[in-house]
Amino acid sequence: MKSILLFILLIGVSSGLTFAQKDIQSQINATAEKEYARLEQLYKYMHANPELSGVEKNTAALVAKELREVGFEVTENVGGYGVVGVLKNGVGKTILVRADMDGLPVKEETGLPYASKAIVKNEQGNELPAMHACGHDIHVSVMLGTAKAISLLKSQWKGTLVFIGQPAEETVQGAAAMLKDGLYTRFPRPDYCLSLHASASLPAGKVGFCPEYSMANVNSMSITVYGEGGHGAYPHTTKDPIVLSSYLITQLQTITSRQTSPLEPCVVTVGSIHGGSKHNIIPNEVKLQLTLRSYSEKVRQNTIESIKKIARGLGIAAGLPESKFPKVEIDNETGYALYNDPILTEKVVVSLKGTLGDKYVEKVPPVMAAEDFGELGKVQPSIPTFMYWLGTVSQEKYDESQATGLQMPSLHSSLFAPLPEPSIKTGIKTMTKAVFDLLGETNKKK
Template sequence: MKSIVSALFVASSLFAADVASLTKAELPSLVSLYKELHANPELSMHEVETAARIAKELRAVGLEVTEKVGGNGIVGVLKNGDGPVILVRTDLDALPVKEQTGAPYASTKVVKDDLGREVNVMHACGHDIHMTSFVGTARVLAKTRDQWKGTVVMIGQHAEERVLGARLMLRAGLFSKFPKPDKALALHCASDMAHGQVGIVEGYALANVDSVEIVVKGVGGHGSMPHLCKDPIVLASQIVLALQTIVSREVKPGDPAVVTVGSIHGGTKSNIISDEVRLQLTLRSYKTETRKHLIYSIKRIVKAQAESANMPAEKMPEVIVSDDQAPALYNQPALCAEVRQHIGAVLGAENVLAREPVMGAEDFAEYGLTKEKVPLCMFWLGTQPPEAVAEAKAKGTTLPSLHSPFFKPIPGPSIETGVKAMASAVIGLMKP
């Protein structure tokens, strides 16, 4: 038994050394690629050049690549004998944000969005780090084929920020036209973790997200004659306050839920009572039944408030639930335990942290909700200087968050950690 344990320890040490040394060798060119991607971001559904660039990188290391999958999605397949099929996903798109990091490679790109408006574009969510780590992982896997058996399916997914890309790629035959995965992995930048570390959440990690618009109608008129009008601003205000009771009084304590009114627009002038107000809401939850209850309660409260204001039937508010929704991400605990072990072998167990779930959204969850029920694990990648993280914690302050114009990952060590973590996880899951 002792000799078997010793052999396993030696094999694990060699595996870790190989991944670390190969990653270190690739790092200079990967940092260069990162800066190129960062300076040339593209909005969701417009990732044409980005997708082509990543496809070129995958082909260069021997993957069989298919482009334009469900839009701008790409799929690369690397076969290496009989064994499990592991899916590795990166996202490709950027955000309409004006970068203010001051980095010498900062984005200055300005484009027209889908509505024809000129907007600045920035990789403010770290998708450029994701893509670079993805490319580095492909390079390491291609050079370590003696250590794993099976098939790796590497996908570059478009339109993650609009929670559309995963659905579009699945509808285009991702699981039928390409090898069907047994397990799926992804990483995501964290703005509050030190580089050199990763974090894993077992179970629910990210939330269901729904966007709701409420159109509050009224009868407009002169501000001096409110008795002749039906004021939608007053009604909208009552609705906003009433919605706050859903989470505080209708959702079971301990069951995470959020109802946020993020936008309210109505009226044109101080002495005019308008005839319409529009509210925009974001809803967050984990459980399906909680999600359904939030939507039901919003519709109920809106109707009741309008009836209490004696609104006529033709002036009742509309509640519009968007089709663009993200399901909750469930990280399968058993897969997370495996991933933790394999990453710990390369980074050190002390650098694989337990994270708390958050109410953000990610359409990576879609890959686990098909009839195949593929187990998922998305882990968080530290991107900030350790001293900055320690100082913020000591002072009780926060570092610039994801989606902030000031979010600035430290490229070299963040990418190195991302490649080592993902490559070690994939190889570990595919050990012959």
């Protein structure tokens, strides 16, 4: 009998998981399967009814209601429409799980039966078409499923969970606003912060990870280039801000190509330029909007300072009075790079591989997109954070893209159409087990 038991035990251990872990995993998987139908309804509701950054009132109410139902103590309106759910269950680690809730001002063109047709007001009160083009509705669905699954396992772990619905990710303001409103002082301070993000390039069923820097820091910048307008036929009597803006744009390219080490990522993109009203009028001003990306704070500061210097130099060269030198404004103060703590990454990757199998867990390269999740770890003392990519693309579309070289719709595209079922189920299974395993660190020590 003993030898049979030992044999069974050895098979269990040799396949990567112990029996106890397998039992936990099968309980988690069962919950994910059982809860899916209800979560799909919630997902499709959120997808059809997106809300823009800073005005996520209904989504926040939904998150609050769902977290309460599975036993979390919930506080609403933390840093705007932020929701904080706390589940205390004895002495142990404190784990924060974050889902962002906002949609984007994009008109959906996926043709899905539950596609958004919503026209909604943004924070400034302007009416815009809206869509969950970044998959934040997937994130919320996964977090709610995870809350349910982990709460059902309550007798098998000890510790504290802090599940947050974060507003205003797309404007890179929500995480900072929640911190400022006491996320770590009014509520338990986490030992680890976890999150996931929908991936538009990984097949559903797979997850991706990138240790250390995985997403860039971001600054939005506005520049107003002033001139002295006049008749287009008498340019010599004017100071033409359109010509000055053209100089400015070409000079800005040298920040990345000549001022930053080729080994350091740096992006300076002018995404919008507006000036003038008619063929033959030289305007008084031109407005530009820029996005700046890098990983290191040194590169970020150098980029900002260089833009200011180039703008000032342009004003001097044009012979403008100092009051009419280009005005440079930075729209956000923080926007830190997303840094995946290497030790935490390693721990969670072991868990992900245990849940899905090695071939469904892929190491992926860093990107220059930005995420404000990293801000949750940029506190004193710092908190290890880890965000992984959750595949959402159908295998057929993925294979087709690999074969033809045609790009699949990216995040923020009006055509981004994640596959809900395998994505949400994979999200719940992996996130719940990752949380459980991290909570288990203390349980093991006792």
